[in-house]
Amino acid sequence: MAQITAALVKELRETSGAGMMDCKKALNETDGDLQAAQDWLRQKGLAKAAKKADRIAAEGLVAVASGDNTAAVLEVNSETDFVAKNEQFQTYVKDAASVALGVANFDELKAAAYPGSEKNCEETLTELVGTIGENMNLRRMDKLSVSNGVVASYMHNAAGEGLGKIGVLVALESEGDKDQLNALGKQIAMHVAATNPLALDRDGVDASDIERERTILIEQAKEAGKPEEIAIKMVEGRMRKFYEENCLIEQSFVIDPDNSVGKAVENLAKELGSDIKLAAFLRYELGAGIEKKEEDFAAEVAAAAGS
Structure with missing residues (x-):
């Protein structure tokens, strides 16, 4: 009986894409023969994952x-x-x-x-x-x-x-x-x-998002030809609006648009008598941030037809 080493299991796992325990079992079943173990995994349908791992899953x-x-x-x-x-x-x-x-x-x-x-x-x-x-x-x-x-x-x-x-x-x-x-x-x-x-609130907004928004607003104020002191006031006012639109606590509550989310929490706290x-x-x-592959269906059909 061949010795099934951790290195052998690791090598089979990397080449097959199968799980560690499955690789170990395959090697035990084939007396440590790496190629035979790969065939065993394929027969059991456990090596298919390696061929599919580079396909986008979004x-x-x-x-x-x-x-x-x-x-x-x-x-x-x-x-x-x-x-x-x-x-x-x-x-x-x-x-x-x-x-x-x-x-x-x-x-x-x-x-x-x-x-x-x-x-x-x-x-x-x-x-x-x-x-x-x-x-x-x-x-x-x-x-x-x-x-x-x-x-x-x-x-x-x-x-x-x-x-x-x-x-x-x-x-x-x-x-x-x-x-x-x-x-x-x-x-x-x-x-x-x-x-x-x-x-959640202003403290939680990423500094890069704040800087990007300020830069955009400042450039807009300059383009409008506003004096510096007016431009500063404009930017501060628009930043307040930015926070109101993007911070959960300050957003207008979808369920009750007359109140912010934070105000709705305060109202229930008063009703319950508890903070x-x-x-x-x-x-x-689902799929947020995953770059999805754009499929050209016509080209795919043409390729399949040998065009």
Whole structure:
């Protein structure tokens, strides 16, 4: 019986794209013969992932999962929207989101045991690639928690319970009634899904975004030929508007446009007789930031026809 070294397992994993445990099993089954192990993985449909890994996966699903005073949001990508409707894929995404509740970060999620399996979450998805036949990947994951209060969630374009294309979490810290907190939290989460704020408040806006906006406004004032002191006042006024449009707390509340989101929180705090802090939010939009390949359908057909 050949000795199955860690280096041999690593080499097979790199060449096949299969999970570590599958590579180890393949080598044991083939007495350490690397080529035979690759063939074994192909026969089991576990080596398909390597051939698909360079294909762009910008579709898929966002999932939210909630626990006691905590919630997680997760994105898992696939190549096509068709796969996002696949029952096996949806089950995987739901299960991975439930695992996310019990881990601290994304790296821990990938390495965590997948429910009902000896494999971890990343290896299980690699195996699913071989089964379904599309490139898929665990893209990102985050959590919000509160010591007192609620983490409310909302899913836009839902494809199933806790699954969809835009997932939002909103953390409200308070000792007030949880049902009412959750109701407001969900409304704010719906607002976030619609408006996509840059930050919670002014302190959270990236310095580069502020500088870029100021530069644009200053150039506009110069182009208008305004005196310097007038230009400065114009820029400051327009920066206030920038914050009102992009900071969640200052935005006009979609549910009640006469009030800001921050004012809606204050109003409920008065009603409950308990302080409420809008502590944080997370918004995951499926495929955000992924550069999608532009397909030329006519050229593809021509190529297939040998033109």
